[in-house]
Amino acid sequence: MSGSGAGEIFARVVTPHLPAAYRLALWLLRDRATAEDVVQDAAERAFRHIATFRGENACAWVLRIVRNQAVETLAKSRPSAELDDDLPDDAPLADAALFCAEGETVLHAALAALPPTLRECLVLRELEEMSYRDIADIVGIPVGTVMSRLWRARQMLMDQTEGLRA
Amino acid sequence: MTVESCEDMHLLIQADHDGELNAADAARVAAHLQTCPACAAQAAALRRLSTRLRAEFVPEVLPLRLQATAARLAAPPRVPAWRAARRQYPGFAVGLALAACLALVVLPRPPVDLADEAVTAHIRALQPGHLIDVISTDKHTVKPWFNGKLDYSPPVQDFAGIGFPLKGGRLDYLAGRPVAVLIYGRARHVIDLTVWPGAAAPARDGTTNGYNYLSWSHDGMVFWAVSDLNKAELGSFAALWH
Numbered sequence: 001m002s003g004s005g006a007g008e009i010f011a012r013v014v015t016p017h018l019p020a021a022y023r024l025a026l027w028l029l030r031d032r033a034t035a036e037d038v039v040q041d042a043a044e045r046a047f048r049h050i051a052t053f054r055g056e057n058a059c060a061w062v063l064r065i066v067r068n069q070a071v072e073t074l075a076k077s078r079p080s081a082e083l084d085d086d087l088p089d090d091a092p093l094a095d096a097a098l099f100c101a102e103g104e105t106v107l108h109a110a111l112a113a114l115p116p117t118l119r120e121c122l123v124l125r126e127l128e129e130m131s132y133r134d135i136a137d138i139v140g141i142p143v144g145t146v147m148s149r150l151w152r153a154r155q156m157l158m159d160q161t162e163g164l165r166a
Numbered sequence: 167m168t169v170e171s172c173e174d175m176h177l178l179i180q181a182d183h184d185g186e187l188n189a190a191d192a193a194r195v196a197a198h199l200q201t202c203p204a205c206a207a208q209a210a211a212l213r214r215l216s217t218r219l220r221a222e223f224v225p226e227v228l229p230l231r232l233q234a235t236a237a238r239l240a241a242p243p244r245v246p247a248w249r250a251a252r253r254q255y256p257g258f259a260v261g262l263a264l265a266a267c268l269a270l271v272v273l274p275r276p277p278v279d280l281a282d283e284a285v286t287a288h289i290r291a292l293q294p295g296h297l298i299d300v301i302s303t304d305k306h307t308v309k310p311w312f313n314g315k316l317d318y319s320p321p322v323q324d325f326a327g328i329g330f331p332l333k334g335g336r337l338d339y340l341a342g343r344p345v346a347v348l349i350y351g352r353a354r355h356v357i358d359l360t361v362w363p364g365a366a367a368p369a370r371d372g373t374t375n376g377y378n379y380l381s382w383s384h385d386g387m388v389f390w391a392v393s394d395l396n397k398a399e400l401g402s403f404a405a406l407w408h
Binding site for chain 1: 176177180181184186211212215216218219220222223225226227228229231232235236239240375376
């Protein structure tokens with residue numbers, strides 16, 4: 001019955017966080033098919049390694065696996081690139097309209113144009129409402145770095161969008 | 167205030183905005199904001215940005231393929247108690263069946279939540295090969311397909327013209343009876359609409375395991391719509407039936 005035991009743990013630990021994990025992959029990779037593939041692989045990986053989950057923060061555990069897989073995929077697609085660089089293709093997602101309320105794409109474009117390292121922190125904080133500690137765990141950086149990246153990301157967004165500054 | 171001290175405050179102002187400060191530091195930030203218009207403006211800009219971000223980006227739902235993967239990797243759909251018991255004590259199957267018959271007569275119906283049942287049926291149906299028994303976008307094909315399979319004829323409508331195309335139908339078992347399920351599409355989402363004849367019941371809506379559901383009654387039929395589609399669009403779909 002170990003199979004069904006793993007399945008039960010998977011359903012409890014992994015399944016609830018897959019939507020957030022998928023959204024993170026989507027924001028990092030900015031391509032639906034690739035993000036789906038990444039989350040698919042990461043889910044399989046999480047299932048195989050479910051025994052290594054020790055009851056810590058499930059959300060951070062799942063998102064870390066997906067994030068690592070996404071970063072690996074990014075690196076493979078651009079062997080010479082660091083995650084710190086912006087992506088070469090800055091075209092917005094083909095179906096960007098799905099992301100945005102009608103008629104509002106300035107903010108989307110600005111968010112998509114952020115360097116991935118800043119974008120992931122901002123998306124996790126603003127859209128997934130995660131704590132600094134969780135973001136630090138997922139990305140694998142100190143909390144102080146999360147704070148400075150968030151600050152830079154927000155300043156860049158404010159600079160690039162109208163009407164946000166006082 | 168010197169420029170340096172304001173810059174030192176920035177990350178604290180941000181942390182305050184993000185709800186990450188303890189009471190003492192939050193009080194420090196509040197005191198600074200009262201005396202420093204520039205930092206107060208920064209704090210207001212942070213609030214505006216957050217509000218705008220959260221308003222503008224509708225959370226993406228998990229694509230169907232990943233939902234199916236999660237369902238496959240997770241435990242199989244909940245096994246009814248009697249089946250679990252039969253698995254544990256196969257020898258008692260006959261006795262149990264007999265007891266079940268008696269229980270059916272004697273006991274009140276067990277309180278099964280229809281929402282759980284409907285969502286579980288939807289998730290089960292998303293697994294490969296379970297989704298559609300009759301694949302057709304033609305309501306004149308789908309409706310007669312149920313003839314002889316059910317003791318009622320479900321209303322079948324196609325809303326392809328307004329973005330909810332009919333994909334087909336299937337038989338399922340819900341609320342203690344065989345029921346018709348109509349499958350509709352919405353972009354990449356699947357909507358299961360289960361219909362059976364029944365007394366008007368209070369409309370319900372909610373979310374279970376990440377799936378939204380809506381139920382309503384109309385013309386002597388009970389409707390349950392389940393989908394990973396967002397609530398607003400599921401609501402628009404439901405409105406088409408009234």
